[in-house]
Amino acid sequence: MNWSEPILHIDMDSFFVEVERLEDPRLKGRPVAVGGVGPRGVVASASYEAREFGVRSAQPTSVAKRLCPSLVVVPSSHGKYGDVSADVFRIFRDFTPKVEGLSLDEAFLDVGGLRRHFDTPEEVGYAIRAKIRSELGLPASVGIAGVKFVAKLASEDAKPDGLLWIAAEQQVDYLRTLDVGRMWGVGPATLAALHRLGVATIGDLADLDRTALVGAVGSATGSHLHELAHGRDPRAVEPDSKAKSISVEETFESDLEGVEVVTAALLGHSHRLSGRLRRAGLRGRTVTLKVRFSDFRTVSRSTTLQGSTDGSKMLYETATDLLEAVELTEPVRLLGLGVTSLESAAQPSQLDFDTNSEWEKVEDAIADVRERFGASSLRPARLARRPGDSDSGQEP
């Protein structure tokens, strides 16, 4: 029941490698590196099997091959990782808007606002990991602490595919034994200076006289490191600037089969997406449908409307149009519906289609009720039917 450590650092494990493994399961369990395959190529991401041979990121691929002759080198394809990264960050933001991205595959989250929904920050961490695993099929590690840099160290120590919570009272002991080179922001020059002072661990650094430290590495760096070594890090999680997209995604407990069932699910998505847009005071012009099949193959289809919308009827009709362009060859594991090209709902360029219609008034009422009582409190009658129920003849 401890909420004095609300900062999570979440880092995907061997991110590029794991994304490649989704597409090519033959890469599982083998030493794999993603990176440049040319004579001057370097490793961008190495699997844990490859790391056992000493393969590291930023290493020349030729060196990696020498260390690990059985290494499979997959050429990197950056667009793909960006797409999956957007999915990962969408999951983060499903939990909290306080997300500060550090790179494609890691972020700080301040989950202090979730204390009414979870017993501990640790439970939030487990829930996020489970969601990333079930929706994306990817492993992530989570560090939890009261301050940012300790959370980051903890996620490293949690790897691979783990979670480590450093409670406030354990923090000093935890830090003392760590190699000082692991301190966030200690570059090679500072590290060399610290080694000359006989500092090997963060504990040594904490014990070092502040004046001696400042004399060796300069005033700003010295003061900063002194504070960090004592576990003091006042930096707050600084959320990334405002949303560029709003979407709803769901991984189903059992895969959806058949266009009718998928269409019914899209109706629910349209209502939820409309609710999210309205609560955010936003409308979007580009609608994207995402379908992930049972074999994790994913297809997306987008279209840009004449004007922006936040109406569930327009979203639903657009989504079903987009669905027609998707061949449902496999059962559907995940269905996503999102909008981009967002603008404030106060802008005048909205589609006339939904404006002032009876439907829209009903939607406003639905969005209000959902906001106050939760998403499951009100949903279209059609969704009360279970997938597989026979057609009642009351389709809209």
Ligand SMILES: [Mg+2]
């Ligand atoms: Mg990572």
